[in-house]
Amino acid sequence: MKFQKERNNKNNIEEAIVKVILFIMALSSIISLGLITFFVFNEGLPFMIGYGITDFIFGTTWNPTEQVYGIFPMIVGSVIVTIFAILVGAPIGIAVAVYLVEIAPPRVTKIVKPAILLLEGIPSVVIGLFGMVVIIDVIRRLARGPLADYLPAGYQTGYSILAGVLILAIMILPTIISISADSIRAVPKEYKEASLAMGSTKWQTLFKVVVPAAKSGILAAVILGVGRAIGETMAIIMVIGNSVQLPIPGWEAVFAPVRTLTGNIALEMGYAGPEHRQALFATGIILFLFIIIINSITLLLRRRGT
């Protein structure tokens, strides 16, 4: 038997060609993905530095016609809406995940699971439209009715932080449910059995053993939810009013129209002049940084989980 490489072996030639083709495909994927990062930073970073990073991030006025570019109101808008959406959506999402994995009878799972998949698939503009018509209407009635005396006129349109929070809470539910459910499912059966064998009830076992054991996975789910919420664009534009003012501090802020980082880009990019466009790319950098931080945290959590 000889095992020396043969020059003209058909198999080896095919193998080599395939490897080159696959390599080129991988390379073009990597390049295209690298291009995005490069373009966003290349267009936005020089502007940010030229304008002054602190002025850009903490400036409270956004007025492109006067060349004033402070995105603080948008950062506040994005952060507030995201935090409250998580406060509303995460407990519900985690509860649904626990219910699905541990409690729901198979008949119910068969309905709830596809429902969650479908909810994930509904285009964000459709959810936005629903919000614009149904949710805004409810909030407007509230703001113009019982609360009319307490709210400034600009806060009575229904387009508000509250509407954005509700819409985002709905939109992050599928992400939080499916990822938490995976990590709850991954808790070893032995843990549960040990707890039940000691005479704990099913609920005590769930609350004291299963959920804590799935903690890092659930946290990762919530953080991914944060990422989705902060990145959502279309639905949020349709319900949040897009005003570049900082909301009045206090409970009234719930009804304040605000603008998010994503909304800022989507609404103005189409007609922006060169400098204005650079400012929008700089907005994109801030958004990018949020996502990098969020993803690094989830990666760390997942590493610790395994």
Added chain:
Amino acid sequence: MVEFKPNHLVRVKREQMFAFTMLSLAAALTVLILLAIVFYVMAQGLSVISMEFLLEEPRKMGTEGGIFPAIVGTVYLVGLIILIAAPIGVGTSIYLNEYMPDGRFKSVLRFATELLAAIPSIIHGMFGFLFFVIALGDYTGGWSILSGALTGVVMILPIIIRASEEALRSVPSNLKEGSLALGTTRWYTIKKVVLPLALPGITTSVILAIGRVIGETAAFLLTIGGSLLMAASVFDGARTLALHLYLVAMETGNVQMAFGTGAVLIVLILIINFAAAALFKLLVKRFSA
């Protein structure tokens, strides 16, 4: 002595009852929200949907007439994106999973793909706008289906790569080893053992990517042009259904017509979800029989 405390037991049981009720309510609420959205949109939308709505061109900014050009635009865009992204994405995942040696570079790449899969689509949109619409405008026709499609490709690639890598990783390694041990090349093993077994997962990921493209708006808002006219070629501007919905709702305020488009979108997404599930089952059956 074992102490038997009935009071304590009753309390614990009550607590469990309460907790389980709350959890089921959360699940019920989720389903209810979905049903509310779906039924509301369908009910509003069905009143404007007709053959005329589906097959005619829009008039007066989409407040009258139909959505046919948006349907055509969506089909063009989805077709083009999948045609480009599916082979490159699957090829990349094969390279990463089967050829590339493990090491630091590979983990950096994995992290980058994860990260890019999480990037908000509006960032893809602004990149596409600057790169495909403006910088490469002479070749792509500026705002055009092609610019939109290339942007969509960049958006969808990490998603396809991740999902097909998962499918490839689920192929039992003892079958791969069994094939290689018979003196077959890597590619032969991939072709005959790995790909057939990973096919259900890969196919579903591609179908779900189609769903993602149909539902996407932010990435195309800045790249595809939003023209109401029928596109004659991929170098023309166009609208997708989702973009049409947005523009009609926001620019004309005619929500009724927007709901009509929304109903069409929901039906499409339903079909895609069912198709993905059915195809997955079918393919799994075929290769494990």
Added chain:
Amino acid sequence: MIAPKEQDVKIAVEGLDFFYGQKQALHNITMDIRENEVFAFIGPSGCGKTTFLRVLNRMNDLIPYTSVKGSVRIDGQDIYDPNVDVVQLRKAVGTVFQKPNPFPISIFDNVAYGPKANGLKNKQQLMEIVEDSLRQAALWDEVKDRLNESALGLSGGQQQRLCIARVMAVKPEIILMDEPTSALDPVATFKVEELITELKKNYTVVIVTHNMEQAARVSDKTAFFLDGVVIEADETNNIFTNPKQKETEDYISGKFG
């Protein structure tokens, strides 16, 4: 002392070290395996016998961060030489795995898999190879009427013999077996053992087993592995009746492992 005739030695291993990353798994192994003999590796689990088996057809190449020092010669050629084509090597050195791993395709296609990979398309020839291989693996009579059915429908023992037939079809000269009966019931084990004694007429067989009776029954020579070192290698008879090392004696008398 008379040197052994050169053509008799099929596999010559010299000073072989093997590493998983920094961790050394095999230490300075030197061993000759001759043509048409059945050579058994025994030892407690984790002793390196499977790792060593996988060195012989470079299956360890598939595991990242592994490295080899020393030499392994098959028919006088160093198989770790950069000019060696592993595909050709693995055709010559077939492997039967611990757990039967038939492909989820028909019985016929499983056996024809290797020849087809080599570009054989002629139906007639393929059929001949399939029949011949299945006969050699003592499986033909049991499956000849259902060659087009899925291989996953076979029993565990049949699946393992199918995997042996699949290896035969490639016409190797050496067959490596990694605990081939550990997943099988006694009857199936007996059939496979019978087959191994039959196989040595045409092949050189290297078998890893944790079952000492099996080693005693089927092999001509036996090597005892412990912690990555070959403690003793000799005629099977000698190992089991008259071991020279204390550790070997302890192991075969059941004191540990």
